[in-house]
Amino acid sequence: MQDERKTVVVVEDNALNMKLFEQILQQGGFTAIPSLDGHGLVELVRGARPTCILMDIQLPHVSGFDLMKQVKGEADLRETPIVAVTAYAPGHERNRFLDAGFDAFLPKPISVRVLLSTVGQFSGGAVPA
Template sequence: MARILVVEDNALNIKLFCDLLSAHGHEARPVTDSRVALETAREFQPELVITDIQLPYVSGLDLIRQIRAEPSLAEVPIMAVTAYAGNGDDDRIRAAGAQAYVSKPISVARFVAEVSALLPKEVPAAV
């Protein structure tokens, strides 16, 4: 089980993402206001951050940069999600510090696969 911060301003998307994560055994913390996302991340100490790029107040790209600048969060993997995938978006998102990028509408299988790929692998307990 991983702690995953989900930053998304659309209520249906945040419910979908959190339900999917919970169904896979993760603890999802939803944040609908990007202005409190960094503070929530500091307190929650997620093992993964999933953020929309098109957010009011603080854009997803700015949030990614803020997380990367925060010493306690700098190494946390980030997955960006956006409905507006255009030429160069992937490069801009990765340059800001995200490791993965999924376009909306999301493919559930791809979303789950990306989350699994970004989470630290569990080390099996010695028998």
């Protein structure tokens, strides 16, 4: 059985980015559960009970915003932290993502330190500012 406090679901359609997330998370002591397209995400999250979800915003068939709303729309999953990850919005747009319902925002390119710090804060029960 996986330690749910050390598991991160990663929704990312780019295989190279997914590999990078997996390596960084492993380095930080986390297990990454990949989802390349977000299909079946609610069931995946329900089964994994992850520390948080790293959510790419630009996906081929569905928006990360729509997937976030699906997860947050489930009563038993609504408290699962979801981190928006995108290359298509500068860091100063952070509030737009937080206002939409995301719990944190990480711009690409990803800083290893900031990624691990953000995920680590969720695994410790604290919500990043």
